Amino acid sequence: MPDPTLPLRAAQEIALAHGITPDRCVILQNSSTLVVRLTETLVARVVQDREGPRQGTEWFARENAIAQHLTEHGAPVIPLHPDLPPGPHEHLGYPLNFWQFVTQVEAEPEPAEIGRTLHRCHAIMREFPQPLPALAIVRESLEILQDRMLFPPRQQQMLMDHLRRALHTLEPTTQQALHGDAHLGNLMNTTRGLLWTDWEDTFAGPVEWDIASVIWNAQVLEEDQAKVSQILAGYSEAGGQVNAALLESCMTARAAVMTAWYPLLYPEPNEERRRRLALRLAWLEERSAAGA
Numbered sequence: 210m211p212d213p214t215l216p217l218r219a220a221q222e223i224a225l226a227h228g229i230t231p232d233r234c235v236i237l238q239n240s241s242t243l244v245v246r247l248t249e250t251l252v253a254r255v256v257q258d259r260e261g262p263r264q265g266t267e268w269f270a271r272e273n274a275i276a277q278h279l280t281e282h283g284a285p286v287i288p289l290h291p292d293l294p295p296g297p298h299e300h301l302g303y304p305l306n307f308w309q310f311v312t313q314v315e316a317e318p319e320p321a322e323i324g325r326t327l328h329r330c331h332a333i334m335r336e337f338p339q340p341l342p343a344l345a346i347v348r349e350s351l352e353i354l355q356d357r358m359l360f361p362p363r364q365q366q367m368l369m370d371h372l373r374r375a376l377h378t379l380e381p382t383t384q385q386a387l388h389g390d391a392h393l394g395n396l397m398n399t400t401r402g403l404l405w406t407d408w409e410d411t412f413a414g415p416v417e418w419d420i421a422s423v424i425w426n427a428q429v430l431e432e433d434q435a436k437v438s439q440i441l442a443g444y445s446e447a448g449g450q451v452n453a454a455l456l457e458s459c460m461t462a463r464a465a466v467m468t469a470w471y472p473l474l475y476p477e478p479n480e481e482r483r484r485r486l487a488l489r490l491a492w493l494e495e496r497s498a499a500g501a
Contacts, residue, residue, distance in 0.1 A: 210239055241256070250309055320440045321442055322443060323423060324444035347414075351373065354372070367497050371493060372469070385413060386413060388419050423440060425460060427440070471489075
């Protein structure tokens with residue numbers, strides 16, 4: 210677990226510089242990113258990873274821009290904090306931004322509402338005025354595998370093949386601004402309802418990418434087809450349209466991306482993470498053998 214002392218100081222000093230006095234230090238997450246509550250309403254998010262493939266504030270700048278757009282148009286998202294400039298900020302060598310604190314509730318999200326809230330975000334993001342890099346996470350993942358040997362050679366090649374095939378398939382599709390990493394860990398059930406968060410991976414691509422991201426674990430790891438069907442039904446009932454063949458391509462591409470990042474995000478995985486990685490690799494091997 211990283212030592213949060215210096216990143217915490219960076220967040221506190223930025224808050225003080227804008228007239229906000231931190232009155233608490235409640236660490237909500239301490240991994241590659243530090244998430245800490247500094248006041249009743251203020252949460253800081255600080256990137257602690259100084260050796261990963263993402264350095265600087267380019268990704269944060271896109272996250273802030275899309276989060277502002279979504280907030281201004283009433284999307285179901287955790288908003289940036291209104292009492293600080295949106296940034297992104299950089300202090301003591303750490304990129305950081307600031308968000309409003311929301312109160313999480315323990316109840317499991319209703320699957321159909323997951324689909325409805327995702328469609329609401331997609332509808333608002335469709336009007337996002339700034340250009341975003343196309344299929345950025347797919348390209349970035351391929352670059353990572355080209356630069357670093359993270360898996361045995363045969364598996365490394367299989368992952369790169371899947372990512373190249375994904376670019377070939379997804380580049381000609383209708384694209385718009387996306388969440389980019391729309392798994393259920395980035396959706397909070399709160400006293401304000403279901404709210405999406407963590408927009409760092411936002412890029413331009415087909416909506417099927419986000420849908421694949423939100424159903425992947427339920428469909429493949431948990432084999433919970435009822436949950437998947439309800440999420441898809443909620444998305445459709447809200448007005449969304451899903452191309453089934455494109456969704457299948459995005460399922461494979463999403464798995465390849467998640468797998469490529471695994472050794473970077475979890476350099477010392479526990480038993481459950483090792484199990485999940487093995488399942489993803491086996492699933493991708495099957496897809497590769499089938500030519501999918």
